[in-house]
Amino acid sequence: MLSSWPLLSVIIFLPLIGVLFLMLIRGDEQVVAANSRQVALWVSSFAFILSLFLFWGFDPIATGYQFEERAEWIAGSGITYHLGIDGISMPFILLSTFLTPLAILASWQAITHRVREYMIAFLVLEVMMVGMFASLDMLMFYLFFEGVLIPMFLIIGVWGGAERVYAAFKFFLFTLLGSVLMLVCMLYMYHVVGTTNIVDLTGYDFLPAVQFWLFLGFFASFAVKVPMWPVHTWLPDAHVQAPTAGSMILAGVLLKMGGYGFLRFSLPMFPDASVYFAPYIFGLSVIAVIYTSLVALAQSDMKKLIAYSSVAHMGFVTIGIFSLNEQGIAGAMFQMISHGLVSAALFFCVGVVYDRLHTREIGAYGGVVDAMPRYASFFMFMMLASVGLPGTSGFVGEMLVLVGAWQASYWVAIFAATGLVLGACYMLWLYRRVIFGRAEKPEIQELAPLNNREYLIFVPLTILVLWFGVYPSTLLDVMQGAVIDLLELSGAGTVTQTALR
Amino acid sequence: MDFSQITFSAALPEYILACLSLILVLIAAFSSSSEHHMKSIRSLSLIGYALAFGAIFFVPDGRHVLFNGLFEVGALGYYMKGLVLIGAFFASWLVSDGWGEGVDRPEYHILVVLAVLGMMVMISANDLISLYMGLELQSLPLYVVAAMRTGSLKSSEAGLKYFLLGALSSGLLLYGASLIYGYTGTTNIDLIAASLSEGNVSAGITIGMVFLLSGLAFKISAAPFHMWTPDVYEGAPTPVTALFAIFPKVAAMGLLLNVSYGAFGEISVQWSQIFIALSVASMIVGATGAIMQQNIKRMMAYSSIAHMGYALAGLAAASEAGFASVIIYMTTYLFMGAGTFAIILTMRRDSIPVEKISDLAGMSSTHPLLAAGMMIIMFSMAGIPPMAGFFGKWYVFLAAVNAGLIPLAIIGVLTSVIGAFYYLRIIKLMYFEEAETPLDRGMERNNRLVLLISLGVIILFFMGISRVNEAASFIAMSAFG
Numbered sequence: 001m002l003s004s005w006p007l008l009s010v011i012i013f014l015p016l017i018g019v020l021f022l023m024l025i026r027g028d029e030q031v032v033a034a035n036s037r038q039v040a041l042w043v044s045s046f047a048f049i050l051s052l053f054l055f056w057g058f059d060p061i062a063t064g065y066q067f068e069e070r071a072e073w074i075a076g077s078g079i080t081y082h083l084g085i086d087g088i089s090m091p092f093i094l095l096s097t098f099l100t101p102l103a104i105l106a107s108w109q110a111i112t113h114r115v116r117e118y119m120i121a122f123l124v125l126e127v128m129m130v131g132m133f134a135s136l137d138m139l140m141f142y143l144f145f146e147g148v149l150i151p152m153f154l155i156i157g158v159w160g161g162a163e164r165v166y167a168a169f170k171f172f173l174f175t176l177l178g179s180v181l182m183l184v185c186m187l188y189m190y191h192v193v194g195t196t197n198i199v200d201l202t203g204y205d206f207l208p209a210v211q212f213w214l215f216l217g218f219f220a221s222f223a224v225k226v227p228m229w230p231v232h233t234w235l236p237d238a239h240v241q242a243p244t245a246g247s248m249i250l251a252g253v254l255l256k257m258g259g260y261g262f263l264r265f266s267l268p269m270f271p272d273a274s275v276y277f278a279p280y281i282f283g284l285s286v287i288a289v290i291y292t293s294l295v296a297l298a299q300s301d302m303k304k305l306i307a308y309s310s311v312a313h314m315g316f317v318t319i320g321i322f323s324l325n326e327q328g329i330a331g332a333m334f335q336m337i338s339h340g341l342v343s344a345a346l347f348f349c350v351g352v353v354y355d356r357l358h359t360r361e362i363g364a365y366g367g368v369v370d371a372m373p374r375y376a377s378f379f380m381f382m383m384l385a386s387v388g389l390p391g392t393s394g395f396v397g398e399m400l401v402l403v404g405a406w407q408a409s410y411w412v413a414i415f416a417a418t419g420l421v422l423g424a425c426y427m428l429w430l431y432r433r434v435i436f437g438r439a440e441k442p443e444i445q446e447l448a449p450l451n452n453r454e455y456l457i458f459v460p461l462t463i464l465v466l467w468f469g470v471y472p473s474t475l476l477d478v479m480q481g482a483v484i485d486l487l488e489l490s491g492a493g494t495v496t497q498t499a500l501r
Numbered sequence: 502m503d504f505s506q507i508t509f510s511a512a513l514p515e516y517i518l519a520c521l522s523l524i525l526v527l528i529a530a531f532s533s534s535s536e537h538h539m540k541s542i543r544s545l546s547l548i549g550y551a552l553a554f555g556a557i558f559f560v561p562d563g564r565h566v567l568f569n570g571l572f573e574v575g576a577l578g579y580y581m582k583g584l585v586l587i588g589a590f591f592a593s594w595l596v597s598d599g600w601g602e603g604v605d606r607p608e609y610h611i612l613v614v615l616a617v618l619g620m621m622v623m624i625s626a627n628d629l630i631s632l633y634m635g636l637e638l639q640s641l642p643l644y645v646v647a648a649m650r651t652g653s654l655k656s657s658e659a660g661l662k663y664f665l666l667g668a669l670s671s672g673l674l675l676y677g678a679s680l681i682y683g684y685t686g687t688t689n690i691d692l693i694a695a696s697l698s699e700g701n702v703s704a705g706i707t708i709g710m711v712f713l714l715s716g717l718a719f720k721i722s723a724a725p726f727h728m729w730t731p732d733v734y735e736g737a738p739t740p741v742t743a744l745f746a747i748f749p750k751v752a753a754m755g756l757l758l759n760v761s762y763g764a765f766g767e768i769s770v771q772w773s774q775i776f777i778a779l780s781v782a783s784m785i786v787g788a789t790g791a792i793m794q795q796n797i798k799r800m801m802a803y804s805s806i807a808h809m810g811y812a813l814a815g816l817a818a819a820s821e822a823g824f825a826s827v828i829i830y831m832t833t834y835l836f837m838g839a840g841t842f843a844i845i846l847t848m849r850r851d852s853i854p855v856e857k858i859s860d861l862a863g864m865s866s867t868h869p870l871l872a873a874g875m876m877i878i879m880f881s882m883a884g885i886p887p888m889a890g891f892f893g894k895w896y897v898f899l900a901a902v903n904a905g906l907i908p909l910a911i912i913g914v915l916t917s918v919i920g921a922f923y924y925l926r927i928i929k930l931m932y933f934e935e936a937e938t939p940l941d942r943g944m945e946r947n948n949r950l951v952l953l954i955s956l957g958v959i960i961l962f963f964m965g966i967s968r969v970n971e972a973a974s975f976i977a978m979s980a981f982g
Contacts (some may be wrong), residue, residue, distance in 0.1 A: 074967045114866075139895070143886040143963070150880055153925070157933045158865075169925060176885075180914035187895075187902040189912065325982055366736050
């Protein structure tokens, strides 16, 4: 019964119906704000419930794409409206639809002006995110990939902090610069192959010399998005200035677009170039892991610290992807999902105390545990998940990446493992400074405990992080088929293994 | 000369506009210049554009050459004329109370009708003589309307500058035409093409073509022939700027397509290089020049230079796909220009028109819908999907890549990132800053309708792209076939 429904299209465009409702709300400002929150929350929750059908209906054993939809778009040009998911994109769609209602909840009280526009921006953002992960047509992919910039630019710029204009411009122009180079490559690929269908493009063998340039073009876009060192500088600015919910989505989903792009385009379409460039990417990733960890140690702003930790964690992701073996890629995928949950939760942790004290300076806190013991435990759990404590989702991802990296090059694994130690340093130190110590300031002793809304955000995130940590097969089973397909399609797995022997 | 059925029906839109201009002159001459007559002249010109647009649907199919080879009609002409008439309708329909200093006279609309007639003749020109005739019929009224704000020094300067540089470009064009005539022995575009395909290619013809295309590059304000654009856009009365921004370049681009492919299709290797140079120069000048501007009209001038650069990238491809891409690009350009000026013409503070970019500050809280509209247009101009502007760029750069001009495409996308900066600046002002003294509320019904139509086209372009692409490909095919 479900298969007869264009389920993916419904999930993608459902939030637009919410946008329509939001635009129709009339009344004074208070009424509009209250209703906008409700509409956005219910629409995005409904989208999440619908996306659960994707999870239930998904057949992990079947190869190829599922829930495929195809329709005429631009007649006679090989450009079609083509949607479908596999084990790689499905978890990301769930991650997006799961985090959006939580992000809307997180901004329930933090956002007080222009609530309607804010909610419209978030719903449009959801359309773009889900659409991007579900696209099986290159032009559609680009449309959604770029379209994300519009709502995010506004979220940072309108509802952000003091330096929001600079941050929003930097975010927009950095990402755009990377994307337009990808656009030229897409035009070239369309010119050569005559279609923008991702399935057909994956099966096309580009000449190695051509792959070299195409890889670089796509790399420019995805490396900025991931972000990799040295093009990561937009991320700390964007995170610090964005409102809490914006940071949650930015870290939770937007960074994953880069990793997803590598898996969907770079690896299967340019396998030879991927093998060729893998050592360089290892180099950049290792620098990212160690350098940004050190930078994170020196931060005095909580959000900035977590932002740098994101760069370090995404460094693990790129190492995993370009280790070009099953463990590495599965680990990278797992790490992306786990980081999506954990970093969103960590940014929310910052948001919780920021809403109360209106500062993100680490020095302004200390002894928060006395006033907010439950908050301290949630924070600790997420902090440990970020560090990679066994039993949390963070451990599984990092472990698999390290196993994969070891097969590719043990030096990379050794350096990456060093990054783990540094990660533990800055996270534990952050935690000690914020949560423990003596609460000297009166305002810290009077911090209000967590309210129900905040529990509603923490509890599902905690359950999922714990679940994936204890029973990772839930995710791994879904991904495995697609990862093996990916390696077979690209033929890269065998190439690296023989090359390394 | 025979006035057969086909001669009559094929040039029907032109007849309508010619008659209209004569009627309007009579009305203007024999009536007192009261408010009432001014309105009726405006309404009549609008009806005329609508009738002429309707007449396009009654013209015979296929290509026809009339008036002893001076005039041709075909798919390209019909499409471009349709665009020009839509643009002319929008430009005259936009209400500009308070802005209209100098243009609230009957002469204004008569001159615009004549200019539109000139554009239609020039799009249909099949002979260098009729080409020049149309071009001048288009230019002379535009020189006058640019200088119509008689009390303003800037407006007079704009008109004079436009006229002098325009005269220079006409000189270049005529010199080129004379060289071409000298070396081919004909001024007929079909015969020039035939002569070239017989192998009669000489340096003289190439030089003549360079002069001819330079003269035309002036009309579309491609760098380095763009000098007049910022001053004229700024100095001219704003309704006239709106007019400049909406459609004359669409007509000139149609002419450029017709001349380059129609007459010189055989030596496309030669003119492709010219267009590459013009395209790169325009993209760079347009993108960098706009960054520092404080006046929104001036900024739009640089923006239009950049847009011409992108359209020329499609022309430089010198292929059927390139031909089609220019048509698609000009379609999006027209609606983006109309939408922007519908908003600019509404910018008033205490009933006094304002034109500083900084006057837009805080518009999102005082005029939420207007700001949202402007934002969408700006994203579209910057080429951010899923707006119309992106598809225009997609097709021109696709044509460039198809023709092997990958460096041109890379320069194009990089300048579009620079360009994105100043479009974002407007969004920043409207959304990220608060208004000190808000602009007046309220927007005239006509302007609102123009804005809504333009926004509809821009937002829903991805749905109609299939049809537009089909139409453009068909036109390109018939032009090549």
